[in-house]
Amino acid sequence: MENIQQNINTKELIEIKAPIVEALKQAYENPTYQFHIPGHTKGKAVFKDFRKLIGEKALSIDTTDEFDNLGTLHPATGPIKEAQELAAEAFGAKKTFFLLNGSTAGNLAIAMALTKKGQKIIVNRNCHRSILTGLMISGAEPIWVCPSRIEDWSIWGNIEAWQIEEILEKDTKREISMVWITNPTYEGVVSDVKSISVVCRKYGVPLVVDEAHGCLWNFNKHLPETALKLGADAVVHSLHKTGGSMSQTSMLHISKDSILDERAVEKALKLLHTTSPSLILLGSLDAARANLQSKNGQKLIQRAVLNAKYLRRRLDEIPNLHQLKSDFGYKTDVTKVFIKIDGLSGKRLESILEIDYNIEVESASDIGVLILCNLGNKRSDFKYLADCLEKIAQGHHKDIYYLEKRKHMPMLEPQIKMSLREAFYSEKETIRKDEAIGRISAEVVAECPPGISILLPGELITEEHLPYLNDYETLEVVK
Numbered sequence: 001m002e003n004i005q006q007n008i009n010t011k012e013l014i015e016i017k018a019p020i021v022e023a024l025k026q027a028y029e030n031p032t033y034q035f036h037i038p039g040h041t042k043g044k045a046v047f048k049d050f051r052k053l054i055g056e057k058a059l060s061i062d063t064t065d066e067f068d069n070l071g072t073l074h075p076a077t078g079p080i081k082e083a084q085e086l087a088a089e090a091f092g093a094k095k096t097f098f099l100l101n102g103s104t105a106g107n108l109a110i111a112m113a114l115t116k117k118g119q120k121i122i123v124n125r126n127c128h129r130s131i132l133t134g135l136m137i138s139g140a141e142p143i144w145v146c147p148s149r150i151e152d153w154s155i156w157g158n159i160e161a162w163q164i165e166e167i168l169e170k171d172t173k174r175e176i177s178m179v180w181i182t183n184p185t186y187e188g189v190v191s192d193v194k195s196i197s198v199v200c201r202k203y204g205v206p207l208v209v210d211e212a213h214g215c216l217w218n219f220n221k222h223l224p225e226t227a228l229k230l231g232a233d234a235v236v237h238s239l240h241k242t243g244g245s246m247s248q249t250s251m252l253h254i255s256k257d258s259i260l261d262e263r264a265v266e267k268a269l270k271l272l273h274t275t276s277p278s279l280i281l282l283g284s285l286d287a288a289r290a291n292l293q294s295k296n297g298q299k300l301i302q303r304a305v306l307n308a309k310y311l312r313r314r315l316d317e318i319p320n321l322h323q324l325k326s327d328f329g330y331k332t333d334v335t336k337v338f339i340k341i342d343g344l345s346g347k348r349l350e351s352i353l354e355i356d357y358n359i360e361v362e363s364a365s366d367i368g369v370l371i372l373c374n375l376g377n378k379r380s381d382f383k384y385l386a387d388c389l390e391k392i393a394q395g396h397h398k399d400i401y402y403l404e405k406r407k408h409m410p411m412l413e414p415q416i417k418m419s420l421r422e423a424f425y426s427e428k429e430t431i432r433k434d435e436a437i438g439r440i441s442a443e444v445v446a447e448c449p450p451g452i453s454i455l456l457p458g459e460l461i462t463e464e465h466l467p468y469l470n471d472y473e474t475l476e477v478v479k
């Protein structure tokens with residue numbers, strides 16, 4: 001058994017401060033007569049059942065950033081400024097911005113601040129739809145890079161440095177102004193970001209990494225290396241996904257030797273963010289960072305890694321069950337366990353787990369289900385899960401997949417006929433799906449999870465798209 005303490009960096013453990021949490025505590029202990037927003041006034045005017053459910057204490061600290069000496073988000077002042085600085089230090093960044101509205105807000109800010117109409121940006125085809133939205137707003141044009149395909153699992157794999165280099169080499173007019181990649185993929189496939197960053201440096205092009213699913217990486221040596229240490233200029237982290245903060249909270253980091261304009265990012269965030277940021281959400285980001293650095297947090301991360309290894313060992317022993325593992329060209333994040341069972345679709349497996357065993361997984365595709373080994377899970381959770389999967393894999397369940405006939409992970413190379421922005425803002429019409437073949441899409445079709453687009457504005461709709469569009473009766477196309 002590995003020593004659970006071995007990753008603890010004692011220097012980081014001297015004193016863990018959480019300034020927003022501290023300021024909220026002060027505000028709670030020193031209540032004022034409140035004549036300002038939010039109008040529920042510390043929960044007094046809230047629907048009774050909701051108050052009972054969420055608790056009076058939570059409602060009494062539900063405030064925004066202008067009151068009670070809690071600091072402001074834009075510009076960052078007081079405890080919020082201090083908390084962002086502490087986060088930058090913890091993640092190894094020059095500057096960290098707290099994000100409300102998730103990593104979506106970070107991606108939008110990057111696009112708005114750092115890309116312009118007509119500029120060319122290298123982007124992986126399996127990017128999250130927030131990157132597409134950002135590019136539609138700015139008018140920059142993606143040059144798509146299609147990652148490798150992992151056919152057995154019907155998922156996109158890693159991006160290779162040579163793919164980026166090939167495009168940059170051909171760009172003799174130097175029109176490409178940024179490389180924007182996603183790492184890891186939703187299923188935990190990890191690309192060689194170091195080599196990609198070396199290529200970007202060689203051509204003097206900044207590298208932005210959407211590391212939404214990798215916010216724990218800087219805190220444990222058994223996890224992949226964060227792009228902040230591998231030469232990326234900016235990195236986005238969804239702390240709420242795996243880092244322990246509350247839903248919709250994320251961080252955007254600017255790396256220490258970034259060549260990007262951080263002030264432009266700050267200005268864009270000011271415009272994109274709500275003007276009434278929730279102190280509870282900001283406090284939860286502060287708390288999550290403090291927790292990850294704390295002795296207890298370090299133990300939780302190490303426990304998650306060990307639990308993941310335990311689960312993987314158990315799964316290896318189950319006949320008919322397969323798990324996605326590191327392979328030639330790519331690595332995987334041990335805590336994201338993508339599995340499949342012979343004879344069952346992922347969707348069917350998901351419903352058996354849910355209905356028969358009261359287990360909810362992260363997501364299911366046509367092929368398999370994705371299990372996240374989270375900080376909050378105990379070893380007994382994984383024992384139960386492995387026992388249930390063992391029973392299911394014995395093959396007593398029938399697949400009812402034919403009832404659903406869905407396709408969840410499109411792996412199509414886009415045939416671009418018009419720019420993203422031009423198509424999105426063009427005159428549109430809504431037509432029946434089966435009449436749409438040969439037309440140009442005017443909308444982003446991207447179901448969550450994982451939010452990867454099936455169709456994007458400007459892309460030719462082909463027969464190959466139809467199996468992925470079962471939930472759609474009509475489509476919006478360019479008129």
Ligand SMILES: Cc1ncc(COP(=O)(O)O)c(C=O)c1O
Pocket residue numbers: 101102103104105127128130182186210212213238248249250449450451
């Ligand atoms: C790769 C990636 N980037 C960005 C996002 C957006 O994150 P958020 O939900 O925090 O806005 C997601 C969400 O699933 C994602 O998978």
